Amino acid sequence: MARKKEFDEDAALLKAMQLFWEQGYEKTSMQELVSHMGVHKGSMYDTFGDKQSLYVKTLKRYSEMLEELVNERMSDTRSAREAIQLLFEMAIQQQKEFPxxxxxxxxxxxLAKHDSEAIDLVHLRWTSLEQLIRNLIVEGQxxxxxxxxxxxxxxxxxxxxxxxGLRVMVKTITDREKLHQIIEMNLTVLE
Structure with missing residues (x-):
């Protein structure tokens, strides 16, 4: 009979995501992950696999969370322009929530040159976002x-x-007015 897990798998995954997010893949050791997640090493390997497998799982979970957040916030938009603007505003809001x-x-x-599985997940999410934007533009037309x-x-x-580009900039620019001006300039191409 299989032993019951003594930890919340999703909570442990979110803790791993946080550590990878803060330190990056290369700088995060397995020992740090075990300690930060509060999971025994054997349980971690049994549940999540090796470090690369765990990283991929955190990327998938992040993508799910991002998609849920976008869908939730988009439900309140009244126009295609407002929805596109919201996508940009969310990048700035993430600066406060996730610096x-x-x-x-x-x-x-x-990891662009080192991990094809992780990059495939990034491209999948970006393709989905690109399709959402394309649909919003067609809707606006x-x-x-x-x-x-x-x-x-x-x-x-x-x-x-x-x-x-804006998501890269929010890592280093704290001037929210400047970030909002960047958004407004980008949106002028829709006029």
Whole structure:
């Protein structure tokens, strides 16, 4: 008969995510993970696998949390422009909640050449975000909010790039007014 786990798997995963997020993949040791998660080493390996497998699981969990948050906040938007602006505003709000920047961006910067599985997850999330932006632009065109001459696909690339850039900037810029000006300048292409 299998032993019952003596820890909350999701809580332990969130603790691992926090440590990876703060320190990065390379600087985080297995001993630090075991200690921070409050899980015995054997239980950690049995439940999450090796360090790389654990990292991938934290990325998947982060992506789920981000998608839930976006869906929740998007439900209150009244226009396509407001929804796109909200995506940018969320990047600034994350600065207060998570001063370490976006976990996906951090992963892309640190592991782009070293971990194809992690980078595939980053690309999957970014592709999903790109599709959301494209759909919002098409919605705005159909409602008359945006010009029908806008290239929705090209604009989705532009906004994803701008959003990733903003997520990098929030790691070092604390001037919220400057960040809001950047958002406003980006949104002017929709006019």
């Amino acid at each position: 370490k920047g976006c976990f996906l961006v951090n992963t892309a910067v640190e 159909q409602s008359g909010e945006f010009s029908k001459t806008l290239n929705a696909e090209g604009m989705s690339y532009y906004f994803l790039n701008a959003l990733i």
